[in-house]
Amino acid sequence: MKLIILDRDGVINEDSDDYIKSPAEWRPIPGSLEAILKLKNAGFRVVVASNQSGLARGLFDYDTLFAIHDKMTRMLADIGTHLDGIFFCPHGPDDNCHCRKPATGLLDDIGKRFGRSLTDTPFVGDSASDIEAARAAGATPMLVRTGKPVDPTDPALETVAVYDDLASAAESIIAQDPARRHKKGG
Numbered sequence: 001m002k003l004i005i006l007d008r009d010g011v012i013n014e015d016s017d018d019y020i021k022s023p024a025e026w027r028p029i030p031g032s033l034e035a036i037l038k039l040k041n042a043g044f045r046v047v048v049a050s051n052q053s054g055l056a057r058g059l060f061d062y063d064t065l066f067a068i069h070d071k072m073t074r075m076l077a078d079i080g081t082h083l084d085g086i087f088f089c090p091h092g093p094d095d096n097c098h099c100r101k102p103a104t105g106l107l108d109d110i111g112k113r114f115g116r117s118l119t120d121t122p123f124v125g126d127s128a129s130d131i132e133a134a135r136a137a138g139a140t141p142m143l144v145r146t147g148k149p150v151d152p153t154d155p156a157l158e159t160v161a162v163y164d165d166l167a168s169a170a171e172s173i174i175a176q177d178p179a180r181r182h183k184k185g186g
Contacts, residue, residue, distance in 0.1 A: 003114055003116065003121050004039055004044045004121065004123075005047050005049050005110060005121060005124070006036075006049070006124050006125075007048070007050055007125040007126055007127070007130050008050035008088075009050065009126075010126035010127070010146055010148055011032070011124055011144055011147060011166055012029065012048070012072065012166065013026050013027055013032070015126070015146075015147045019059050020054075020068060021064065022068070023067045023068050028072075028075060029166065031165060031166065031167035032165065033079055034079065034167065035167040037076075037080065037081040038171075039170050039174065040082070041081075042177060043179065045114065046084055047084050047085040047087065047114075048085070048086045048087065049088075049106040049123070049133075050086070050088045050089070050106075051088070051101050051129070052089060053089075053093060055090040056090060056092035062090075085110065085113060089101070089105070089106055101125075102130075102132030104137040107123070107136075107137035117138065118137045120138075121139045122140050122173050123140065123141055123142065124142045124166060124169050125141065125144070126144050126147025126148050127147065128150070128154070130143070131157070132156075142161045142162075142163065142169050143157065143162045143163070144162075144169055145163070145164055150162075
């Protein structure tokens, strides 16, 4: 089973320093939903792992978060695809929980749910905490430029593949898939 993990805000949808607090504020980054469709068509299970501290901060409630996710899943269904799971951390940065990235709790839960190690599983994020979480969980960190600004000279990014957006990351992941290469050559 091929698995890929995606951060949500800044990877799938446009991010905001003011948080995404309603379905109306949730807007997909151009090409991101189609990238998920391509990953699904290439045989990947696609899962979201997202910090949602707006819950702890009182900026929105669970019903609103689920409505945001419903909008995302409906838009994916409209193009003929779906996510295989949405995992989120509801805690704030000072809650010392095990699930808020860069901690690995969300990723550990994904590994347990899918019954597999995350070694070499691509994790596409837009922040240093995504990179740290991926590394700590043994996943392969990848960074997109559509979210939080990152310093390209940061030594932590030295071995991280950086892409303009999820669409270009997906193209690369699919092209490097050993199963795909085997089919082409065999």
